[in-house]
Amino acid sequence: MTSTISRPAAPARQPEERKPSRGRSDLTFRQRLGRFDVKASPYLYISPFFITFAVIGLFPLVYTLWVSLHEWQLLQGQGAFVGFDNFTAVLQDRFFWNSIFNTFSIFLLSSVPQIAVALLIAAVLDQNLKAKTFWRMSVLLPYVVAPVAVALIFSSMFGEQDGLVNNLLGLIGIDPIQWKHDTLASHVAIATMVNWRWTGYNALILLAAMQAIPRDLYESAAIDGAGSTRRFFSITIPSIRPTLIFVIITATIGGLQIFAEPRLFDAASAGGLGGADRQFQTTVLYLWEMAFFRQNFGEAAAIAWLLFILIVAFGLINFLLSRRIASGEARAIKRRSGKRLEAHRVSQGLVGEAAGVDGQEKS
Amino acid sequence: MPFTRRTKVAAALAGATSIALLATGCSAGGGGSESGEIELTITTFGTMGFDDLYKQYEEENPGIKITANNIDTGGNARTDAFTKLAAGSGLSDVVAIEEGWLGSIMEVSDQFVDLRDFGIEDRKGDWVDWKYEQVTDADGRVIGYGTDIGPEGLCYNGAAFEAAGLPRDREAVAELFGGENASWERYFELGKQYNEATGKAWYDHSGFVWNAMVNQLDEGYYTADGELNVEGNAELEERFGWIADGAESGLSAAQTAWDWNGGKSFVDGTFATFVCPGWMLGVVEGQIEAGGGDASTGWDFADVFPGGAANWGGSWLSVPTSSQHQEEAAALASWLSEPEQQVAAFEAAGPFPSTVDAQETLASEGEPEEFFNGAPTGQILAERAKGVKAQFKGPDDSVIQENVFGPALQSLDRGEANGDQAWQKALDLLNELVVE
Numbered sequence: 049m050t051s052t053i054s055r056p057a058a059p060a061r062q063p064e065e066r067k068p069s070r071g072r073s074d075l076t077f078r079q080r081l082g083r084f085d086v087k088a089s090p091y092l093y094i095s096p097f098f099i100t101f102a103v104i105g106l107f108p109l110v111y112t113l114w115v116s117l118h119e120w121q122l123l124q125g126q127g128a129f130v131g132f133d134n135f136t137a138v139l140q141d142r143f144f145w146n147s148i149f150n151t152f153s154i155f156l157l158s159s160v161p162q163i164a165v166a167l168l169i170a171a172v173l174d175q176n177l178k179a180k181t182f183w184r185m186s187v188l189l190p191y192v193v194a195p196v197a198v199a200l201i202f203s204s205m206f207g208e209q210d211g212l213v214n215n216l217l218g219l220i221g222i223d224p225i226q227w228k229h230d231t232l233a234s235h236v237a238i239a240t241m242v243n244w245r246w247t248g249y250n251a252l253i254l255l256a257a258m259q260a261i262p263r264d265l266y267e268s269a270a271i272d273g274a275g276s277t278r279r280f281f282s283i284t285i286p287s288i289r290p291t292l293i294f295v296i297i298t299a300t301i302g303g304l305q306i307f308a309e310p311r312l313f314d315a316a317s318a319g320g321l322g323g324a325d326r327q328f329q330t331t332v333l334y335l336w337e338m339a340f341f342r343q344n345f346g347e348a349a350a351i352a353w354l355l356f357i358l359i360v361a362f363g364l365i366n367f368l369l370s371r372r373i374a375s376g377e378a379r380a381i382k383r384r385s386g387k388r389l390e391a392h393r394v395s396q397g398l399v400g401e402a403a404g405v406d407g408q409e410k411s
Numbered sequence: 412m413p414f415t416r417r418t419k420v421a422a423a424l425a426g427a428t429s430i431a432l433l434a435t436g437c438s439a440g441g442g443g444s445e446s447g448e449i450e451l452t453i454t455t456f457g458t459m460g461f462d463d464l465y466k467q468y469e470e471e472n473p474g475i476k477i478t479a480n481n482i483d484t485g486g487n488a489r490t491d492a493f494t495k496l497a498a499g500s501g502l503s504d505v506v507a508i509e510e511g512w513l514g515s516i517m518e519v520s521d522q523f524v525d526l527r528d529f530g531i532e533d534r535k536g537d538w539v540d541w542k543y544e545q546v547t548d549a550d551g552r553v554i555g556y557g558t559d560i561g562p563e564g565l566c567y568n569g570a571a572f573e574a575a576g577l578p579r580d581r582e583a584v585a586e587l588f589g590g591e592n593a594s595w596e597r598y599f600e601l602g603k604q605y606n607e608a609t610g611k612a613w614y615d616h617s618g619f620v621w622n623a624m625v626n627q628l629d630e631g632y633y634t635a636d637g638e639l640n641v642e643g644n645a646e647l648e649e650r651f652g653w654i655a656d657g658a659e660s661g662l663s664a665a666q667t668a669w670d671w672n673g674g675k676s677f678v679d680g681t682f683a684t685f686v687c688p689g690w691m692l693g694v695v696e697g698q699i700e701a702g703g704g705d706a707s708t709g710w711d712f713a714d715v716f717p718g719g720a721a722n723w724g725g726s727w728l729s730v731p732t733s734s735q736h737q738e739e740a741a742a743l744a745s746w747l748s749e750p751e752q753q754v755a756a757f758e759a760a761g762p763f764p765s766t767v768d769a770q771e772t773l774a775s776e777g778e779p780e781e782f783f784n785g786a787p788t789g790q791i792l793a794e795r796a797k798g799v800k801a802q803f804k805g806p807d808d809s810v811i812q813e814n815v816f817g818p819a820l821q822s823l824d825r826g827e828a829n830g831d832q833a834w835q836k837a838l839d840l841l842n843e844l845v846v847e
Contacts, residue, residue: 122493122496122497123493123496123497123515123518123519123522124518124519141843142843143843204673207672207673209672209675209676210672210673210675228667229825314667316667316668316669316670317667317668317670317817317821318813318814318817318818318821319486319813319814319817321814324817324818324821324822325818325821325822340490340493340494340497341490341810341814342810342844343493343515345497
């Protein structure tokens with residue numbers, strides 16, 4: 049998400065700067081300069097982002113790799129070069145794999161429902177509602193609340209002794225759930241926080257994409273007898289595919305880096321490392337423990353790199369997968385519409401029904 | 412969408428805001444010195460009772476402005492200090508250090524100013540000897556002004572005691588636990604009686620009781636030479652057995668430390684006793700108030716502690732070498748740790764003084780603490796401080812306490828493991844987290 053906000057406007061003073069220093073050059077040189085200007089300026093204009101990225105993105109990345117190849121204590125600093133020993137140690141560490149499991153569990157419990165619900169909300173908001181802006185702002189409201197505040201509030205709600213959730217469950221006769229000790233329950237609780245915060249945000253992005261779909265597509269589909277479900281799956285989803293991919297990728301990156309929520313969910317127990325028995329310790333939280341609790345900076349850097357590789361790999365898989373699903377859908381639609389055309393020729397009037405059935409199959 | 416004037420204004424505003432954010436993002440830090448005024452920053456934690464003293468110091472020393480930052484717990488203060496030490500910047504001019512993580516700090520003692528340069532040697536006699544020794548490194552550098560120590564007494568809920576047919580009066584309670592000869596056996600025996608009478612827990616959770624037991628030993632998780640001292644340590648193992656037995660008998664309320672169900676557990680009679688170092692009194696008071704209770708909730712403070720004298724925690728004020736105003740910072744830290752100010756801090760929040768004079772003052776003229784049923788907490792703690800000597804804390808002491816024994820004891824409290832399994836769990840964690 050940072051990439052979208054940290055792109056400052058290109059400095060406008062570039063041309064003026066060049067003029068005084070080379071003002072005396074002859075015409076041909078000026079022409080050459082002009083050509084250079086046309087060719088180079090675009091790169092100069094986008095360079096602030098890349099320079100910023102190199103300083104605050106690329107450099108730390110490489111430096112982390114450097115740290116990970118050394119014995120490195122938090123307070124004492126750099127030690128001996130140890131090659132890939134830190135990586136071996138991390139890969140043999142059961143707490144690392146535990147954190148990977150927790151991360152994926154929380155990621156799946158959050159991202160999947162989150163995107164599904166966001167799609168639904170976006171589709172509803174895309175209808176002709178009264179007080180549109182009100183509804184749109186409402187779904188974005190949770191996003192405005194700082195994650196730390198969200199974590200504190202939810203952590204109190206999910207309190208085991210007198211938490212709101214357990215009290216409500218008690219009203220309908222369900223025994224108190226050990227939100228902070230049971231692995232699955234704690235994952236659900238943390239996923240709830242993440243969903244609460246991000247669903248509305250994603251819904252708005254998807255809504256923006258949906259608004260760009262030409263209305264006449266829907267009109268002609270409706271005239272052809274497509275129901276609203278059918279229109280949603282055959283027009284809306286394929287049309288917002290690029291945005292959907294973007295949302296899925298960012299949700300993946302964000303989901304694999306969850307930190308504040310598990311860190312603060314049970315801050316009092318065992319130093320806030322994600323539960324007394326690390327029931328909800330995510331990989332980033334484990335990285336934090338390694339660096340600032342156990343003071344082993346070398347291994348922490350190794351964890352950071354492994355996580356980076358994992359996120360890139362997972363992001364790629366997701367990208368390919370969501371592309372395939374979307375284009376596979378297009379293929380299926382082509383196939384299906386071919387078949388339907390045939391059916392249509394055989395017996396008219398059954399088309400609308402078939403469309404309805406198709407739509408339900410997919411949902 | 413065409414741009415209306417309103418959207419243009421909005422866009423301009425948004426752009427301006429983001430640029431402003433970028434511009435201000437990096438401008439934090441750096442002690443401002445307007446009109447020759449020196450700004451001293453100080454980072455403390457828990458309830459150290461300094462707030463009024465800062466104001467007094469500012470009045471007495473024109474040109475000094477104190478910006479104080481207090482972190483909720485010692486554990487979080489540790490993270491804060493370590494992170495900033497590692498980053499090489501960001502530490503306050505005065506940093507409070509807690510005994511539990513002093514071991515790590517002593518390994519990088521050269522990052523802190525040698526206070527002998529600012530005359531700490533002249534004040535050496537102020538403190539109890541061991542307080543001064545603890546912050547003296549191998550080269551003889553002294554890096555901290557001792558503030559408080561943590562002699563432990565017993566907090567108990569008088570109302571709960573009375574309801575269970577136990578005496579309520581604090582002297583009778585001290586007698587009940589065995590007075591001078593109070594032992595853990597007696598403590599657990601009484602706990603079982605209490606549990607039979609009421610069906611309620613005796614103490615809040617095993618972690619703190621365990622902590623008290625370990626701190627009482629001559630050598631805890633480390634030997635005095637700095638060797639790990641857990642596996643095969645018969646003294647520790649025996650005490651772990653008592654805790655396991657206590658938990659199995661329902662004496663532990665299995666609370667989460669530093670949370671206590673938002674303080675409610677102190678108020679609703681979930682447990683009846685609590686181990687109380689001096690600085691904990693302020694914490695207990697805060698918790699009771701957060702839980703909706705007050706002095707009438709019935710908490711009291713008895714001059715007795717199972718197993719004899721025990722020390723838990725205690726702090727120092729140190730000046731990192733990164734400070735721009737080392738001399739002024741040292742002067743402030745020194746002043747805050749003078750006997751007179753230690754007495755004032757004690758009266759404000761309860762941390763027990765580490766200077767001999769202040770201890771004597773409290774012993775002779777300590778005022779009754781209304782919140783604890785009028786208990787003369789100063790006198791009691793002075794009594795409890797006799798024979799206290801802090802044990803050596805190794806570099807991973809707080810990790811062992813929180814992340815090795817913490818989870819093991821919690822599994823006992825929750826009935827998920829018996830004593831042997833929990834002990835084994837602790838050893839496994841020790842090997843994975845510390846030995847490696």
